[in-house]
Amino acid sequence: MSEALSDAVAAAARSDRPKTSLRKTGGTAPGDAKGAEAASGATTAQPNALPYVSFNQLRSFHAVAVAGSITAAASLLHVSQPTVTVQLRQLESHYGVELVRRTPRNVRLTELGESLFTITQQLFALEGEAVELLNSAGSTLRGRLRVGGVAPYFVMRLLSTFSRAHPGVALSLQLDNSATVIRRLIDQEIDVGIVGQTTLDSRLHALPYSRQDVVLFCRDDHPWAGRDGVRLHELADMALVLREKGSTCRLTLEQVLQERGIVPRVTLEVCREGVREAVVAGFGVGITTDIEYVPERRTRMLRILDADIYTEAFAVCLRERRTVSVTRAFMATAEEFFDRARE
Template sequence: MRYVQLRAFHHVAISGGFSKAAHALHLTQPAISDQVRRLEEEYDVALFSRQHRQIVLTPAGNRLLAVTHRLFGAEGEALELLQEERSLRTGALRIVADSVHHVLDVLTAFRERYPGIQVSVARGNTGSIVDTLTGYDADIGVLGELVDERPFEVLSLNVSPIIAFAAKSHPAATRTSLSLAELSDWPLIMRERGSRTRQMLEQRAADSGIDLPFAVEAEGREAVRAIVAAGGGIGFVSAAEFGEDDPRLVRIPLDGPPLLMRETLICLRERRHSKAIQAFFATAQAVAAGSAGSALRSAKSG
């Protein structure tokens, strides 16, 4: 008994014919017929009967099919496992983010676990990130709230309020908070259109009947940060993205109900079965669970 003979028998049995089995295995029909014939002759057993030009399994054929189902099922599982392991040893993962700050811990943990996967990170805003993912130019997006989540698999990362920030030399730097009405008195440095931070801020101002014209419109968070640090005006960012590593800048809370930015990890729902994407989402969940556990332990010890 040879593997090729069992494989030929199995495909004839599940497809219902020699020609269909030959097509599935990329062989000729005579080759398939010969393999099945040799198997039957070697063990002196009839596996198929021919009735009105149809191929029907004999009782012995049915019993053998039950065995080959297990055999080739296990083979398929083994192949899937091996391919999965290979896909996570090598490959590439493309991320586009409005701020890489939200996934720094995830990136570190992912790279430790899957060092063979090359990760590239590009910058974007909410609008461009959605376009990049739907155009298959990136695998994973990191961004604020989505207007339409239907085509995406979404994992929540964190929630933080939008704050203002200014250079320490700026006249507003000594303020404990600022209202939207007061903001209109200062030069404002705004992100480009499509930024979720800007959209939320302008919507709140419009709802309050306040005009917030920008003095400078800059593309990207780092450009806004540099202009603000040079004393150009007041900028805006989520508290989670502000950081405390730039001694030139101070944060200024905004008055009123907090404008909450919900940062999320997303991928196209139709691509959620990609092993690398699954692994990154699982890593993000593990990091979030670990952070929550650490916070709980700190609260109990305090």
């Protein structure tokens, strides 16, 4: 959903009042027609006239479709729950249609509602682009940029460089595995991402960043602690701590193990932040990349001696949104940053 929906909707939604239906009603004298029309906010259909629709009602519908419930939509729009309910009912009543089906716990879109949601996603994405265009018309780039990343190491220095170049852009960052970052990017929950993916979605525009080797690490009292590395076949008999599914590091290692016919003995699956603690707690040998591994007295890094296993990092955005001002500026900064890092 576009930033315009979260930024501009609250004030607009609070001020939205029910619109008089466009259907003809009796009891209005000819001389009063213009006054009644002006008071209602409706417009009489004219040849080649723009169609009328209440944007606030569409915002409420869109928020319900995104959030999945009236309560969550009201929170998203920073308005009261009755406001969302009234605007949604007005939209349905005006056109004589059913867009959502209410259940005790949430709402579900009808077939017509699903079709309208496809349109409102495009509508509010374009509205966001219009806002960004106006914000960037001045000498200073302004707006918001929602960033997703796989690890602080890959993201923070780039964000710092971008922020110094464009101080008028507000930044937000969500950290997760590559699969989740890419899903959020495609769903337009974020604007750009730094991911380590072996196969990128064709809908993405990508800039290569760096290559990093997949490595193992163990506790300092582990039998392998005095070694420089291990061979893959040794993993078949060793307790292994893996990242959660969706991790590119895990996926890359699993592909090579499968090719070699090696079935690892996995004792724990845990998120990135939990792998080190799991290793220190004695669950087994962990996996990471050489760039992400932080040397400390309690663990030892182990290279994989008989396979070239690595991941690659990319800066990515949706191809269809690469010309949006803040996205374009971020990708340009990323390209310059990556070039300097490779020098």
